[in-house]
Amino acid sequence: MWLIKTDTMQLEYVLNSQGLRYAILSHTWGHEEVSFQQFADLNSARRMAGFAKIRRTCELAKEEFGLDYAWVDTCCIDKSSSAELSEAINSMFAWYRDATICITFLSDLPSSKSIELIPPGLEKCRWFRRGWTLQELLAPRRVEFYDQVWHPIGSKKSLERVLEGITGIPSHVLGGDSLDTILVGNRMKWAAMRETTRPEDTAYCLLGIFGIDMPLLYGEGHNAFIRLQEEICRQTNDMSLFAWTAEPGPGSQEHHETRGVFASHPLEFRRIPDMLLRDGMHSQEVAITSRLVKFNNIELLRPFQRKPPILPLGLVDKSNSEELGIFVVYTFDGYVRPFAEKLAEVPAIIPYEIPIHDVYLRKQYKVSLPLEVISESQNRLDLNLQPFHLVEIVDAAPSPSFDYAQTAYLVPNAIFVAALRLRVIGIDLVIVFLVDGRAFKFEISAKGYGALSDVDWSGPRTRLQELWARRKFRMDVADYLGHNVDWWIEGNTVVPVNGCNLSVSLKYVFIIGNGAIRRHLSAEFEEYVESGPSS
Structure with a gap:
């Protein structure tokens, strides 16, 4: 881990940062950011627009918080080394979690003399729409926010309710409750409206939030998000991963979208309700093959003779206590998910019994044909x-x-x-x-x-x-x-x-x-x- 000495502004490599006290910067990238290689020449680096953030971070770390080290992502990662970049991205959540203080710089928040507790325009800041900054809000124990002229506007603790309203993240999570207590689907929902410059980073910026360590393959595009879901399946049997809903598309109501079991983007979690585990629900064993997700010994439900069966997810909608599932239909290559734009509500009475058996669902599949055409072909x-x-x-x-x-x-x-x-x-x-x-x-x-x-x-x-x-x-x-x-x-x-x-x-x-x-x-x-x- 490369760190900046706050007194000399020199980079220093630390082999073991455990127990080391340092400040860490959270920000959105802008014009003329200083890279690892450029930071080696401080005389040239000082003339770049992005250097001011680095300098001010080091000043605050030393003068306000008494820290000898600071970390800034622009200049503390050698991005020319794929191995170092991969290690940094997989370690990023831990680095923010272990920091003594996270300094969050909101470059587009105007300074205000308002006496209001909530800074005007806070919710419009770009920082709340970027993918990488989600973990930078969740991981650190202490976060201090600054406006565009580095005026302090509050902490994660003092702004807890405001941040909950902006991000949808419950205050008890912002207050430090373990992410492992939150369903996977609910965590995905926090990332639904966030953006990244590269499509792969849609998945990579979420690794720490789900406790995942996986190789980075820049160039794989949106397949990175499929790989992330595979890794989540390997580490947890949390069925809320499959509770996404496809974004509604054009066309008549008779032409519903049929999909595989995995979402294509976190955006598809934005409309899911807040969910809880159903009482008495046992953990469902899930396995991954090259093209399929296998649900072992599961009972599909068929409440209606002329509608597809339902795969129950063992979840209830927190708002109305309705049990949730997804519709499935069988094909040569495994089950797929029809009516993917909605979740299925499981009725209390199931008149048509289906034997318990192993269910294989396609990971990826996408057609916009009537269900009858898929079946009859x-x-x-x-x-x-x-x-x-x-x-x-x-x-x-x-x-x-x-x-x-x-x-x-x-x-x-x-x-x-x-x-x-x-x-x-x-x-x-x-x-x-x-x-x-x-x-x-x-x-x-x-x-x-x-x-x-x-x-x-x-x-x-x-x-x-x-x-x-x-x-x-x-x-x-x-x-x-x-x-x-x-x-x-x-x-x-x-x-x-x-x-x-x-x-x-x-x-x-x-x-x-x-x-x-x-x-x-x-x-x-x-x-x-x-x-x-x-x-």
Whole structure:
């Protein structure tokens, strides 16, 4: 860490600044700022406009606060060294937190002789709109504010209520409460209206606020904010990260925006309500893959038959105690978020149950098409299992291809093999499917296959395709799974299962439309009792 000696105005490198007392400057950059290299030549540096801030900071540090060192970001970071710049940005929050005093210079706040406690025009200062100055307000224990002629106007403590009104940051946080007690979404909201010169800095200026340390990649643009959200996911299971809302765009109400699970900018947190954790809500385990965010063993809610299911966030709106979630819809590449311009309110009664399962959401996705177009453009195998209140879906494989909310498989163009474990009227069944173009076969077994996830459903496809051409699909499935298939069912069949008869009525329909293939399999199950002779 480079520091300025306040008596000589010379830079000094300090290997370990722990316990060292120093002042730190917070400001907005202006014309002719003095760089690290330029500061080495004080005679030339003094002629630059930005030098006055450095000089006055050192004077205040020495004369008002009795400090031997000061730190100013313009001249205390060697920005020609990518390693030093990365270290400085990742350490910035800690440097402001550990400073004895933070001197905040508001270069656009005119000096006023007003006797009012609130300086006129304070809320209009550019300092409140810049991304980097957010952590410079939050991190230091003591902050003193100065107007454009370096007249003191108050401290963070004396202006606490005023600052709360300007920034939206609660006074108890400004007073020193740990940021870890504040939901991620609420912290993002503080940054929503702030700006940075470079798009990457939208994310980098927030690293310390979320306790994140990550490599800097200038040139990556807005992807930096995606990486920040990934790192937050790795460190916390705080679901408020997903409570953003897309900015409303032009167009009719029928053309809602469909997005991935990550926000594109902090601005998308500006309209979220103040949120609290729902009572009794347990931490949701979240994992990151290359393209997806995985929510382990989560229960999607389907309050309305003709609307997408809701992924509950375990949060309530502080103003009305409504439980919050986000709408999700299934695609080949994982769930996406329709109606991204709003949060979903979770009703108290959920009439349509969806089995608990792993949910994979796309990190990034953006289309402005009606939800019906997105759904109908995919090859599907829709399953209508009746009576729905007696048919329980226990397991599905391959899991990423099954839409639990719509009871449907998304079918790729190639050969597709899948299985579904059901519990019907207390009877366990496994349905094995093979789909190849227009051809479709399925088998039902009452013998246990073990966990469907233990079977490599991609493995037998080449061999199955070959045997399918020779009409030996049933033999191959039995061989692959290590079981004999109980029944080959077509049409209406009565099959004996576990000491009783189960009536299975099947109907298969093949439809081509909108460039996609829709297959509909209807299966009705009922316990079948043969009528005996009348007595």
